[in-house]
Each structure stands twice: as C-alpha cells, then as structure tokens.
Amino acid sequence: VSAARAAMMALLRGLVASPMVVGALLAASPSSWASRRGVARMGEMLHTVEVDLGDRSYPIYIGSSILSDGEWTRHVSGKKVVVVTNDVVAPLGYLEDCVGALERAGKEVLSLVLPDGEEHKSFDQLQVIMDFALTHRLDRKSCFVALGGGVIGDLVGFAAAIYQRGIDFVQIPTTLMAMVDSSVGGKTAVNHRLGKNMIGAFYQPQCVVADVKALDTLPDREYKSGLAEVVKYGLIMDAEFFEWQEHHIDALVRRDPTAVAFAVERSCRDKADVVKRDERESGVRATLNLGHTFGHAIETHAGYGTYLHGEAVSIGTAMAADLSTRLGWIDDALRDRATQLLADADLPLTCPAGMAPDDFMRIMALDKKVADGQLRLILLRGDLGSCVFTADFDPAALDATLAHCCRP
DSSP states (O other), X not given: OHHHHHHHHHHHHHHHTOHHHHHHHHHSOHHHHHHHHTOOOTTSEEEXXXXXXXXXXXXXXXXXXOTTTOGGGGGOOSSEEXXXXXXXXXXXXXXXXXXXXXXXXXXXXXXXXXXXXGGGSSHHHHHHHHHHHHHTTOOTTOEEEEEESHHHHHHHHHHHHHGGGOOEEEEEEOSHHIIIIITSSOEEEEEEXXXXXXXXXXXXXXXXXXXXXXXXXXXXXXXXXXXXXXXHHHHHTOHHHHHHHHHHHHHHHTTXXXXXXXXXXXXXXXXXXXXXXXXXXXXXXXXXGTTHHHHHHHHHHHOTTSSOHHHHHHHXXXXXHHHHHHTTSSOHHHHHHHHHHXXXXXXXXXXXXXXXXXXHHHHHTTOTTOBTTBOOEEEEOSSTTOEEEESOSOHHHHHHHHHHHOBO
C-alpha cells in the first residue's frame, strides 16, 4: 500500500508540474478525476495528511460530507465534549451534524454558540468559554471541539491550552482560510487592542476535520479571503503549486470541487511539512507569515473585522513583493506574477486610505517576529518558491515601499 501511495504521489507531482495535463483533468468530472487519483467519491474520505510531531502527531482528514460520518470521533477519548461554534455556522446544519456524530459515538455533548467576527476573538469570549466549562464541570479528560473559521479555532484552541492546564481539542474548520492555514499547526490566540494574536500558545489538536462541503455555504468574500493563504504557499515554497494556481485560478474562484479539494490538500501538505520541521516558529515556520506583518498592521489599524484576514494578507503580500523588488531580491516579473494572481482571485492590493507609513511602523514594532528591537520580515528572494526571514534589509527600501503603497 505504501509503495502504491508513493507512486501515486509521484504521479500527482508530475501532473502538477504540467498545467496542460492538470487542465485536462479539471475539464473532466470531479468523480472521474477522483477515480484516476485513487481517492473516494463524495461522502467518503478523500485524503489524510499527517502532521508528524512524534507522540503528538495527528491527522488532517480532508473530504466531502465527512463531518457527519463520525470517523473522526475516535480521536475524542473523553466522555464529555463541548462543541463551540458561532451564530453564523450553527444554523447551517453543521452543529447538528457534529453533535450527532459525537452522540452516536457515545459522548455526552454540550454546545456553546458565540458571536461571529474577528472583533470577538477576545478575552471576553475566552471568559465565556471558561465560565461554560466550569459551570458544566468539565474535567481534564473532557474535550473541546472548535467548529468554525479561524476565530473559533484560535479562540477554542487557546481555551483548551489553558483550561485546567490543558485538555484535548479537535479542529473542524468551516472556512477555506481555516482549512488551509489556521487549523493546522497548533497556533492559538486571542487579540489585544494593541496587536493581533499577541496572547496565545502553541497547542496541537487531536485531529483536524476539513469537510470541503462546508465551503458550499461560505460567502464569496470569506471564500476568496482564504485564497490569499493558498497563493502564499506557492510563493514561499512550492513553485509547482503556484504555477498550477496561475493556470486554474478561475476554477478555484468558481469553487470547482476538484480544484478546491486539490488546493486544500496541497496547502495542508505544505504546512504540515513546515510544522514538522519547526513547530514553535523559531525559524522556517515564520516564513508562513509572508505578508502577515503588513497585514496584521492593517487589521489592527482599521479595527478588527473591517478587513478579513486574507484581504489584509493579500495587501501585505503585495507590499512584501514590492519591497523584495526594491531590494533587488526578485525581478519585476515575479512581483507582477504575484500581484496578478492575487488580483485574479479578486483580492485587494491597496492599503487603506488614510493609513500612513508611521502607522505601519508603530504597529509593526509590536509584531511577534520583532527580536531585540529589530523588525524581521518574510520577503521573497531568488526564484519562485523561495523566501527569507530576515532583519537584514535596507530600511530605506522599506520606507520607499510604505511611501509607495500608502494612500492619503
């Protein structure tokens, strides 16, 4: 079986390297392409990606309509479970599916519905979760389930990290952003008024359940926001994936199920590989933050929730590409390819009106990647798929980028 899987992955890598071949596959029906790749059809598991962290390893299950089948519930060892979701996801049927799967597995299930939005990734909502857990007498063998997007995942993961010094939790992302990025790797946090994700912990889930069927109900703006993180993987580490996106961005934007499933799987594999090498972001994992230092500054300045995270990251990625070009680290052609792909995904590229260079510098000074008072950035350098995490750049080039990108 392992030899066959290796052969299949080698074939897949070859297909991704050939846009013409992948285009032909995408032109076929989703079930036809799934059969050729040796994966299951709708309602069954498509892929399992392993996050290899030794005795804390866990699977990412990627499929369609897999939430209700309950296979993932075997990772919930305790008897009592609290499913935490938000008031947008709860009425869509996913909460019912999740609770039903857990109850069929013999669990005692409680649910907690929080308000939706980045502005609620806060100490106040963390306190709501703590109060609920204590009121219902959760113990150290209990489990939290995070059912929602990145806000719910980060908030519930942090709650799991600190409740009774740590209990199990499961990530069930319902947005593209969460599926390809925030649910994988164990970063958990709440926001502070002075900076995004400034209070948190590294705390890994028991498993991640990425049911791509949930994307059917995701609003267009939320869906496209997630594409910013997909583009990121191609720019920083996976040139073949970036080239595939260039040829199939239209399929991704219109949510072709085959294209979406492939993009989610490839993104998760890329991220799992980085997390395996650098779980706590001491080096290479920081490169996953391409565009995020600029983007977090935009989110903080504009007010949490004004920009979706992926929208801010898209602008930040364009700024990082501009700075990389000014430093002479990439050519104009690569900068233009990066910004064009983001534009084709219908993502914003321009800074908020009225945000000045001084605003960026003031907020970025509090960024988590600052070390010994030095601002460190993730910038593109060399060929497509290469980047650096560095403080060794010309400050005058950064000033020029900020002056160019900021609007009166």
